Amino acid sequence: MTYYALAQRTALVTGAASGIGAATARLLAAQGARVVLLARRAERLDELAARIGADGGRALAVTADVTDQASVDAAAERVAAAYGRVDLVVNSAGVMLANPVTEGRTDEWQRMLDTNVAGALRIIRAFTPDLTAVAEEGGTADLVNISSIGAHIPFTNYAVYGATKAALTYLSECLRTEFGPRDVRVTNIEPGFTDTELRGHIDNEELSGQLEGMFGEVGSLASEDVADLIAYTTSRPRHVNLRQLIVLPTRQA
Ligand code: NDP
DSSP states (O other): OOOTTOTTOEEEEETTTSHHHHHHHHHHHHTTOEEEEEESOHHHHHHHHHHHHHTTOEEEEEEOOTTOHHHHHHHHHHHHHHHOOOOEEEEOOOOOOOOOGGGOOHHHHHHHIIIIIIIHHHHHHHHHHHHHHHHHTTOOEEEEEEOOGGGTSOOTTOHHHHHHHHHHHHHHHHHHHHHGGGTEEEEEEEEOSBOSSGGGGOOOHHHHHHHHHHHHHHOOBOHHHHHHHHHHHHTSOTTOOOOEEEEOOTTOO
C-alpha cells in the first residue's frame, strides 16, 4: 500500500517503545516521514531508531515520561532543536491495569489517569503550537489519539481504564471544535483486542488469565493493522478528516 504525502511530514509518536506506537513509527518512517520516538525505555527507542535508520528512514529517540511535566518540556525542546516543527502527533502512550473498583487500587487509578489522560494532554499542550503554525502556513497537521473500544463498552473490572479512554474520546471530539476551524485534523482511533505488551501489566492473575482466554477465543489485531489506519488517515488530502475509527478483530463483538 502506498500512502501519499507522508514523505514531507515530521511525526512524533508517544508509546513508541512497543506495540501500536512502535509499529506506527516504523510505518510512517518507511513512508518517508521523519519520526520522533517517545517513551521511557531508552534502550527500546534506540533499537527502533537504529532499525529505522538501517531501513533507510529517519528517526530520533527521545526518552520521556508523559506523566512528568518537566520531562515533556525537555522532550519538546529536544525535538524543536533537532527537527523544528512537528506536524503529526500520535498519542499512543497508555497503560491498562485491571481490578475491581472495590479493591480501591488508587495507585493504578492514578497511573492510568496520569498516563492516559493527563499524559496525552501534556503532549497536546507541548505540540499544539507546532500543529497550528504548520496549518496556518498551509501545511497538513494531524493529532491522532489512540483511545479504545472500551470508551463505549463496559468491561467488568476495567472501569477506570475505560473511563480514561472515554475521557480521551471526549477530548478528541471537543478538540475538533477548537482545532478544525484552524485546519488541524483530530482523529480518534478506538481499537479492540490488539496483540501488544499492554495486557502484560495487569497484576490480578485471575483477570489476566480471563483476558488471555478472550484473546485466544476472538483473536486480535496486530499493531501493524492499527498503524496502517493511522498512515491511511493522515495521508488523506488536507480537507478530509476521518474523525473517529473503531477497529476490531472480526470476531470481537
Ligand atoms: P504497549 O504496552 O505495547 O504500548 C504502550 C506504550 O506506552 C509503551 O511503548 C510504553 O513505553 C509507553 N508508555 C507507558 N507509560 C508511559 C509514560 N508514562 N510515558 C511515556 N510512555 C509511556 O501497548 P499498546 O501498543 O497496545 O498501547 C498503545 C495504546 O493503545 C494505549 O493507549 C492503549 O490504551 C491503546 N489500546 C490498546 C489496545 C490493545 O488491545 N492492545 C486496545 C485499545 C486501545 P515505556 O514503558 O518505555 O514508557
